[in-house]
């Protein structure tokens with residue numbers, strides 16, 4: 001059986017999210033057991049979604065003209 005884990009998503013302007021790899025539930029904290037599907041969680045995986053957001057931000061702030 002595949003292990004379930006939290007996929008951590010960080011955001012520049014709001015709190016981190018943890019997405020259940022099994023049911024896709026989103027939580028504000030990496031609980032030991034998913035409150036939605038009751039799977040036991042392994043180590044959270046880091047998903048650097050903030051990189052995309054930071055790139056979008058630097059494009060907005062690009063004043064190299």
Ligand SMILES: [Zn+2]
Nearest residue numbers: 020023034037
């Ligand atoms: Zn779940």
